[in-house]
Amino acid sequence: MPRASQPAGRRERNKQLKLDRITAAARELFAEHGIDEVTTQQIADKADIGTGTLFLYARTKGELLLLVQNSLYAEALERGRVDAENIPDALDAVMAIVRPVVECNRTQVDNGRVYLREMVFGDPAEPHHREALTITGQTEEVVAAVLGRGARVGEADAAAMARIVSAVMFLAMAASVNLAASVDEIMRDIRGQVAVLLAR
Amino acid sequence: MPRASQPAGRRERNKQLKLDRITAAARELFAEHGIDEVTTQQIADKADIGTGTLFLYARTKGELLLLVQNSLYAEALERGRVDAENIPDALDAVMAIVRPVVECNRTQVDNGRVYLREMVFGDPAEPHHREALTITGQTEEVVAAVLGRGARVGEADAAAMARIVSAVMFLAMAASVNLAASVDEIMRDIRGQVAVLLAR
């Protein structure tokens, strides 16, 4: 057993290093040009690895996007969760959770839409996809928690309503009809639907 | 100006004939093997046209699927509309509309999911895509009409609720989580959410 200068052996460290380089390269290129204008070759070159190596770390180009963006969505969710805490009105609180996610999604419209596409149609066995699903699940939990405050809504109903909110968000952000819509326009669209859902 | 044995000139007739051959070829191959196992080359060969010609009639492979399947969804919608007419309960009536669509979608799971994917992420400028969106719009109208019966729900709210039903349906059919789910399981999933939506 060799020294443990860091946690593990050289192999582990090299792997982590490569993953970091890949993540950084993909993040920068996707952010600057949008996923459709970037080739996997460019990413491999920028990360200074072979073409095939890239696909050991993310089995498809879509997985690569999930890898890069998951953490951003997790942060957005956390921001929304905190914002919602001090908002008594259920509708306003739900929208406070939704807003950072929509903002995150619309930072780059193409990337945002591909992210959603991968979530729904990608391979759920892949690790980054699973993480994306986890974040969606957490979003629904946070929404359900807000709806359950004060026990005006039962636990099971709150969960079902949270799923509905999730579906409404998804389509509002993904639909090609809303391609050119601003964050505020999308928020209005979602709010209109959630308002009807919560009206009772 | 030449004779008008049928409606128009030779060109028009040839074009229609080719479109028919393409549609038939694509329908058979997609139905038998699933869209992902069929190449555009095979379709072109079966329709007895050149590779490039295919893309004059449908600009992408996805458009080709929409071309083939749109009419099936339109028929499903019509069946559901009729079924719902004599069902007084709103929830049951909505589910009567939903069922044939889900059945249509699940005839071949892969094709069904790609159809949904194209609807949301495809190019809305393409003709077959527009038709698909029209069918979705009609579905929402039919649902809204059922919800508006007896004026228990206002017109604007009915429209918003119909959009929500649409979103819920979409995700229930498309989500990879439900890949292996049967029609009945998907129906239960949708019903649970619509029930909460309509509870008031």
Added chain:
DNA sequence: ACTCATAACTGAGTGCAGTCAGAAAAAATT
């Protein structure tokens, strides 16, 4: 130090959707 086993890497190669410059067919014009 040396050998072997295993994990990680690599880039030439593959398959397929979609393009485009030129050919062919149909219609319009003379």
Added chain:
DNA sequence: AATTTTTTCTGACTGCACTCAGTTATGAGT
């Protein structure tokens, strides 16, 4: 009937995501 214009067709070609057989790095065993 001949010529020009317009529309439609075509398959060789391109670009790109992804694969895989062969190579190299790492670590374990002796």
